[in-house]
Amino acid sequence: MPKNALYAQSGGVTPVINASAFGVISAARRHRDQIGTVFAARNGILGALDEVLIDTAQLTDEMMAQLKYTPGGAFGSCRHKLRHGAELKRLFEVFETYDIGYFFYNGGGDSADTCLKVAEFAQYHGIDLTAVHVPKTIDNDLPLTDCSPGFGSVAKYVATSAREAGLDTASMAASSTRVFILEVMGRHAGWIAASAGLASTDAYSAPHLLLTPEVPFEAGRFLRAVDETIARAGYCVVVAAEGIRDTHGVYLAESGVVDAFGHAQLGGVAPILAGLVKQHLNQKCHWAVADYLQRSARHLASATDLAHAVAVGETAVAYALAGIRSVMPAIVREDNEPYRWRIEPVPLADVANHEKPLPLDFLTSDGFHLSPRGREYFAPLIQGEAPPPFRDGMPDYPQWQFVVNDRKLPSFDPTRG
Template identity: 55%
Template structure:
C-alpha cells in the first residue's frame, strides 16, 4: 500500500452522477492500494474532523454508488474565504489532514470548490506540507471554465429535454379548450446552459419550446409577451423554458426571492415561472400552467445520460491518477475532439484557470431574436444527452439505490467550531 491516505469530499448541489465519480475515485484508489477517507458533509466534515472510512464498505456497495443519485457522504454549501480572512479554518484543515496522514485531497464540486482546492494547494506548498490537492468537476449548471462540459450537466440536460418534450405533447393536446401557455423553469443563475438544453425537445420553427429565456440576454417583458402572443396565434399554444437567472437590462433578477444571500454569497432565486405566468395571464388573458422541477433536475438518475455517466467516472479515475502522480492545484477536464462522431478525452488543467471564472453560453449559441438556440448549440448539446444508463429495479418497481454505512474514524484533535 502506498504511504498516505486520500481524502475525498463533495461540495455544493449534488447531481445524478456525482456518486459515480465517488465510486470511480474509491475503486481506482483501492486498486492502487490507497485508503480513502470521505469528509461527512463536504468541507464541514473536514474542518470538524468528521471523517468516514470508506474501506468499511464492501465493493458491491461502492459499485452501486455509480447508479445512486444524491451525495453518498453528504455535501454542503460552505465557502472558505481568503487565506488571510479564514486563516484559522485553513490552519485547522491542514491540521486535520496531517493528523490522518492525508497526502491527497480531492474536492468534487463547482467553481467555488475549485477556488477552495486552489487555496489549500497554495497554502500546503507555502507551508512545505506534502499534499496534492485536486479539484474534481461537477455541476449541472455547466459553467466551469476550461472543461468542455461538467459531469452532472448531461443528465440534467437530458431530463430537461425529455420533460419539455413530454409536457409539450400534453399542452398541444389540451390547447383548444384549456392551457395555451406552459412555462418550465430551469436552474441556471448566470449561465443558461440548462435552459438551452430544453431547446433540444424540438427542432422545427413551430415545435416546442417556442421560447427560451436565457440569462445571457436581458429580459424585455414587452418583447417576451409579444413573442408569446405571436406563437399562440400561429401554433395554438406556446411552451416557454425560462432560466431562473434571467435579469432585466439593469441586472435585476426577475425572480429575486427576497431571501437574502446563501452561504456562497449568491442571491436566493426562485419563482421566475410563477412570475412570468402571472404576467402572461394578466397581460394576454391566456390560461397558463407552470412548473419548477428544481431538485428533480439534478436527482433524476433514472433518466441519466450514458455520456454523462462515463465522463463522471472518467474524471474520478483521472483525479486519483493525477494525485498519486504528484500533481497539485489541477483538475481533470473534458476535452472535445470532435462533434461527429462525438469524441472526448481527459486532460489536466490548472485550477488557477478554472477558479473564479464562469463559462456562459457563447453568443453564437443563441438565436438572433434571443428566444432560442442555434444549430451550433445543438451540435454542442446533443452528444451530451445521448445514451441511456440503466440501473437495477427491485420487485417494488423502484430503483435499487444504495445507502452506505458511513462509519466514522476516531478523532485525534480537539473539537473545532466550523
Template identity: 50%
Template sequence: MKNAIYAQSGGVTSVINASAYGVIKAALNAEEIDNIYVAINGINGVFNEELADMGKEDPEQIELLKFTPSSAFGSCRRKLKEESEFEEIFRIFDRYNIKYFFYNGGNDSMDTANKIHQYAQKIGYDIKVMGVPKTVDNDLPETDHTPGFGSIAKYLSVAILEGTLDVKSMAADSTKVFILETMGRHAGWVAASTALAKRHESDGPHIILLPEVPFNKEKFFEKVEKTIEKYGYCSIAASEGIKYADGTFVAARGYKDNFGNVQLGGIGSTLANLIRSELGIKTHYAVPDYLQRSGRHISSQVDVNEAIEVGAMAVKYALEGKSGYMVGIERLMNSPYMSTTKLIPLDNVANETKLVPPEFITEDGMFVNEKFIEYALPLIEGEYYPPYLNGIPLYARLKLNRI
C-alpha cells in the same frame, strides 16, 4: 502511511456519485494510497473529523454509487476565508496522514481546492490537491462541458417534450402556455438544453429565456402571442437567473446562500403571473427544482461514463505528482462522440463562469441555434439505467462508519 480524502461540495447532480465511484475505486486499487476516506458533508467533514473509511464499505454498495443520484456523503456550501481555518485543516491532514485531497464540485468548490493547494505550498506540506468537476450549470471554464450537464439536459428535454404535449392537448379551450423553470443562475446552458427536444417546428420549446440576454417584457409578450396565433399554444423554458436590462434578477428571493449568491426561485410563477395579467391567457408552470439535478433514472450514458472517468483520472494525475489542477474534458470529435481528459489549473477555474456564447444564441435572443444543438446533442446520448427492485431504482446505502 499515505492516506487520501475525497469530498463533495455545492449543489449536487445525478452523476456526482459516479465521480465518487471513480475516485474511490482508483484509490482502493492504488498501492501508493493506504486508505481512502470520505469527508462527510464536504469540507465540514474535515473540520469535524467526520471521515468514513471506504475500505470498510460493502463492495456491492460501492458499485451502486455509479447509479445513485445526489450526494451519497453529504455536501456543503462553506467558503474558506480565515487563516485559522487553513491551520485547522492542515492540523487534521497531518493527524490522519493525508497526502491526497480530491474535491468534487463547481466554481466555488474549485476555489476551496485552490486555496488548500496554495496554503500547502505556503507551509511546505506535501499533499496533492485535485479538483473533480461537477455542476449541472455547465459553467466551469476551460472544460468542454461538465459532468452533470448531460443528464440534466436529457431530463429537461424529456420534461419539455412531455409538458408541451400536455399543453397542446388542452389549448383549444383551456391552458395555452406552459413554462418550465430551469436551474441556471448566471449561465443559460441548462435552459438552452431543452432545445434538444425540438424535432419539428411546432414542437416545444418555442421560447428559451437565458440569463445572457436581458429580459424584455414587450418582446417576450409579442413572441408568446405570435406563437399561440401560429400553433394554438406556447411552450417556454426559462432560466431562474434571467435579468432585466439593469441587471436585477426577475425572480430574486431577497436573500443569499452560504456562498453569498442571491437565492433565486419562482421565475415560472413570475412569468405565468405576467402572462395572465398582461395577456389574459391561462398559463401553467412547472418547477423541477431538485428533481432535474437528481433524476438519475434517465441519466445520459455519456455523462455517467465521463463522470466516472474524471474521478479516476484525478487519482491517476495525483499519483503522477500533479497538484493544483481540475480534471477537464476535451472533446475530440462529435460523430462518433469521443473525449479525453486534460489538466486545468485551479487558478483558471475558481470563481469563474463560462456563459453561453453569443454565437449559440438566435438573433432575437429567445432561442439557440444549430451550433448549440451540435455542441449539446452528443452529451445526452445513451441511457445508463440503474438496477430496479420492485419497480423502484436501487440506490447505494453506505454504512459510512466514522474512523
C-alpha cells in the same frame, strides 16, 4: 507506508457526483501500493474540518456499484467556502493526523478555489500534499472544460420534460391551456435553459421559447413571441432560467414589477411569467418549477455524463499518482460525430472563481431558440441511458449508513459560533 487520501463532495449535488466518487475510490484501490486508506469527509469540507471521516474501505463491491447509480451526495455535501487562517490551519492538522497525502475535492467553481487554497498552503509550507479538483456542477459554468459532469444529465432531464409537457399542452390547447412554462435552474448562466432546446426539432415542437440570463428579458417582446407562437403552433412551451434579468440587470424574481405576482425571496420566475401571460394575453397558463427534481433525477441520467463523471474521478487519481498537482481533469471534445472526448489537466488557478457564460451564438439572434451551433454543442452530452435498477416500481437507491472514525482531535465546527 503509502500516504492516505481524502475525498470530499462540495456544493450542490448532481445526479452523477457519486459516480466521480466511484472513480476516485476505485482508481485508488487499484494502486494500494501508492495510496493507503481513502477517507471520505462527511458533508464535504465541514467533515474534513470537524474530523468526521468515513474510511471507504467499508464500501463493499455492491456499495461501490451503487455509487454509480445513486443521486445526491453519498457522503454529504456542504455550502462552505474555506476561510484562510484558523480553518485552513485546522484542515492541515486533520491531514497530518490522518497522514493525508492526496486531497480530491469534488465541486464547482467555489470549490476549485478551496482546492487551490489548500494546494497553495501546502506548497508554501513545504507540505507533501497533492490536491486535485474533481469537476462537478449542473450549472456547466466551469471554465477550461468542454462541459461539467452533472450538466449532461440535467440537460437530458429538462429537454425530456419540455418535450413531454409539450405533448400534454398541445393536447389541451384547443379549449384549455395553451401556454406552459417550465422554470429550470441557472442563476447566472443559461446553460440548462438553453439545453432544453434540444427537444424542439422544428418550428412547431416544444419548447418554443428559451429564456436565459444572458438575454435581457423584455416583457413586451416575450409576450409578442408567445402570442406569435400560439398563432403558429397552437400552443407555446417556455423554458425559463430562474436567473432571467430585465434590461437593467435586475432579476425578474426580485424586481418591483413582480411584487403583485410572487414573493421575491421565495424565488420562482415561472409564476411571474404565467401572471404576465394571463394578464396581457388572457391565455390559460400552467407552470412547473423543476428545482431539485432536475438535479436528482438519476433515473433519467445521461450515459455520456455518467462516463465523464467516472472518468474525471479516475483521472484525478492518475494525475495525483503522476505528481501532477493543483489541476483539474478537464473534458476536451475531440469530435462531434461520432462524439469523442479525452481528459486533460488544466491549472486550478485558471479554473477557480471564473464562471463560463453561455456563448450568445449558442442561441439564435432573437435569443429565444437554440442555434445550430448550440445544438451541436449540447446534443452529445445527453446521449445514452443508464437507468438505476428498479425495485418495487421505484429506483432502488441505498440508504447510506456509513461508520465514521473515532475522533483523535478536539471538535471543530466552523458552522458554530
